[in-house]
Amino acid sequence: MYRVRLWSVRHSRGLNAFYKGFERAMIALAPLWRAIGYQRAEKPVAAFEKRVKGLLFDCKMCGQCVLSSTGMSCPMNCPKQLRNGPCGGVSLEGYCEVKPEMRCVWAEAWRGAGQFDGGLAAIQVVQAPVDRRMEGSSSWLRVVREKTGEPDPNAKKLAAVPAKAAAAPKKEGTP
């Protein structure tokens, strides 16, 4: 919901702090995820993540969450889905050229990033192009796996892409 999304950016500092604590709790629960099995946990955790983040951020479940680097403004709500800053069409007042009634997600991201320590440094880190094969998967569990050195259950699927296709760089939306 658009208004809730704007609220989340206004409260980026508190939400970022909450997320840091939540991430620590998710990592502390790693033995539980391992016992359940990451593949078995994936569906219910992703469904819960979709509900929570859908409400707060209009999350599109890209599977590679960057909210902490974008001031709690989800870049997938940009009609061009730009992951590294606004296009040249953003108005002087900070509105989108494709949806003129909508604030540019990157203008919002800059605003949100300025509200918490490290936000303005994080927003300047260049993000990798989004990997569409991870759409719908849980970013929360992916972070736990990355930080605890668990193998990615999707690795087989990702490795199954023909070498040619894997080598071709994915294009972000054009400005």
Ligand code: SF4
């Ligand atoms: S960056 Fe991806 S996972 Fe994070 S809120 Fe946006 S669509 Fe959802």
